[in-house]
Amino acid sequence: MNAYPGLPEFDYLKPDTYAEASEFLVAHAGEARPFIGGTDLFVQMRDRVLRPKYLVDVKGLEGMDEISFDNSQGLTIGAAVNMNRLIAAPEVIEHYQILAEAAQSVASYQLRTRATIVGNICNASPAGDTIGASLLLDGMLNIYGGQGMRQEPLSTFFLGPGETILQTGDIVASIQFLLPPDGLKGKYIKLGRNKLSDLSIVGVTAVGYPDADTKSGLHFKLALASVAPVPLVVEQVGEILGSTPVTEETLKGAAEAAMEACTPIDDVRGSARYRKLMVRNLSLNALRDVWHKLRK
Amino acid sequence: MGFHRINLTVNGEFEQVDVTGYMTLLDMLREKLVLTGTKNGCAAGECGACTVMMNGEPVNSCLVLAVECDEAEIVTVEGLASDTQLDPIQKALIDAGGVQCGYCTPGILIASRALIDRNPDPSESEIRAALVGNLCRCTGYMRIIEAVQEAAKM
Numbered sequence: 294m295n296a297y298p299g300l301p302e303f304d305y306l307k308p309d310t311y312a313e314a315s316e317f318l319v320a321h322a323g324e325a326r327p328f329i330g331g332t333d334l335f336v337q338m339r340d341r342v343l344r345p346k347y348l349v350d351v352k353g354l355e356g357m358d359e360i361s362f363d364n365s366q367g368l369t370i371g372a373a374v375n376m377n378r379l380i381a382a383p384e385v386i387e388h389y390q391i392l393a394e395a396a397q398s399v400a401s402y403q404l405r406t407r408a409t410i411v412g413n414i415c416n417a418s419p420a421g422d423t424i425g426a427s428l429l430l431d432g433m434l435n436i437y438g439g440q441g442m443r444q445e446p447l448s449t450f451f452l453g454p455g456e457t458i459l460q461t462g463d464i465v466a467s468i469q470f471l472l473p474p475d476g477l478k479g480k481y482i483k484l485g486r487n488k489l490s491d492l493s494i495v496g497v498t499a500v501g502y503p504d505a506d507t508k509s510g511l512h513f514k515l516a517l518a519s520v521a522p523v524p525l526v527v528e529q530v531g532e533i534l535g536s537t538p539v540t541e542e543t544l545k546g547a548a549e550a551a552m553e554a555c556t557p558i559d560d561v562r563g564s565a566r567y568r569k570l571m572v573r574n575l576s577l578n579a580l581r582d583v584w585h586k587l588r589k
Numbered sequence: 590m591g592f593h594r595i596n597l598t599v600n601g602e603f604e605q606v607d608v609t610g611y612m613t614l615l616d617m618l619r620e621k622l623v624l625t626g627t628k629n630g631c632a633a634g635e636c637g638a639c640t641v642m643m644n645g646e647p648v649n650s651c652l653v654l655a656v657e658c659d660e661a662e663i664v665t666v667e668g669l670a671s672d673t674q675l676d677p678i679q680k681a682l683i684d685a686g687g688v689q690c691g692y693c694t695p696g697i698l699i700a701s702r703a704l705i706d707r708n709p710d711p712s713e714s715e716i717r718a719a720l721v722g723n724l725c726r727c728t729g730y731m732r733i734i735e736a737v738q739e740a741a742k743m
């Protein structure tokens with residue numbers, strides 16, 4: 294006998310084409326789900342939160358397993374590229390370090406053999422570790438739907454916990470990032486209940502780069518995880534740190550603004566009050582870290 | 590619900606198995622192939638007791654479907670030793686006293702073997718990071734880390 298319940302019954306299929314996969318999902322709306330690594334989906338099914346009758350394995354579809362880079366198109370990560378591969382990819386290390394840093398904080402090595410960044414995004418948990426970096430790098434999703442491929446910005450993708458703009462039959466094929474601005478530096482700080490491998494109580498992603506168009510000569514961006522119904526980009530941070538010279542004081546002001554902007558809840562991982570204070574402190578640490586890197 | 594016929598290699602042996610869509614790799618190994626070295630500690634990706642190698646990389650077999658292993662190469666703890674010789678990581682774990690109840694051991698062995706395969710000279714912090722998904726409730730980890738350091742030298 295198993296100490297833990299197994300997966301509820303379902304049937305498995307692995308289509309060869311986007312059209313076939315999408316049509317099946319539409320024909321079995323409400324009963325079928327796409328999956329890649331299954332690290333979110335299987336756990337939710339095991340816990341009987343979700344009970345699809347069919348799982349559609351989309352890993353075999355064209356381009357899903359590819360990672361490509363060039364200066365004009367930037368980086369394109371196929372939906373089935375696992376996090377370990379992403380972390381080790383030379384082009385990611387060279388141009389998108391903050392994405393690798395965020396992915397590195399997810400769970401364990403063996404889980405990352407299966408977990409994907411597109412799965413992390415489609416799962417739409419406000420705690421998703423790679424979402425902040427993806428938002429700040431202006432990620433765009435290539436999505437197959439009834440009308441063929443289309444592109445959607447990540448900035449308007451999330452509607453609520455577990456809710457996205459995806460329609461029945463939509464399959465995310467890849468995520469794309471244009472080449473980031475020259476000199477971009479970043480920092481991800483994840484506060485979990487233990488040092489490694491837990492979901493975040495608070496997650497703070499900060500990036501900054503030299504920008505001749507701002508008064509301060511610098512452009513900062515900040516995203517927060519686990520402190521609002523959706524992953525949150527705090528626009529005020531860019532405004533505050535762009536309009537006045539960056540000093541320890543203005544960084545503190547930006548961190549206060551981040552604390553004001555978030556709307557956390559109490560849950561098993563931490564209270565709302567604790568989360569707010571941690572947002573202020575960790576935002577300051579992350580912004581200061583980026584600032585120091587920019588001054589080097 | 591239909592069955593799916595899959596062909597795979599487990600510890601170097603060819604296997605043909607009929608599985609349901611919802612059977613996990615862990616259950617297939619334990620129930621169908623009677624390779625009970627691989628353990629079920631949580632069935633949710635948390636504990637690492639079910640770790641096996643799939644196409645050269647460690648995975649939590651409780652979160653992989655058996656049907657996804659068509660054409661795959663799987664190595665379990667039973668496949669580490671050759672006929673008469675333990676894998677260096679097995680020998681090192683015994684020598685260091687890194688086994689108590691042994692429930693975590695199969696997963697620790699596979700995750701450590703995988704680490705040494707990709708990084709032949711891991712630092713202590715790299716070892717800790719590589720084993721963060723393998724919980725051990727007995728040893729306190731120090732002896733396991735020592736064993737991995739020793740095995741890497743062999």
Ligand SMILES: Cc1cc2nc3c(=O)[nH]c(=O)nc-3n(C[C@H](O)[C@H](O)[C@H](O)COP(=O)(O)OP(=O)(O)OC[C@H]3O[C@@H](n4cnc5c(N)ncnc54)[C@H](O)[C@@H]3O)c2cc1C
Nearest residue numbers: 329330331332333334399400409412413415421422465634
């Ligand atoms: C033990 C454990 C620890 C974890 N720790 C962390 C952590 O530290 N940080 C973190 O952020 N997450 C963590 N997770 C959650 C999970 O591993 C990640 O969110 C992972 O990135 C999900 O990727 P996946 O490919 O496995 O997604 P899947 O489970 O395959 O899919 C996730 C969701 O997206 C949908 N979906 C998948 N692919 C597509 C597609 N191509 N198009 C449309 N919809 C799609 C699925 O239907 C499902 O609803 C953890 C999970 C476990 C089990």
Ligand code: FES
Nearest residue numbers: 630631632637651
């Ligand atoms: S049984 Fe698979 S991780 Fe615990």
Ligand code: FES
Nearest residue numbers: 689690725726727
């Ligand atoms: S030896 Fe008992 S759990 Fe590790």
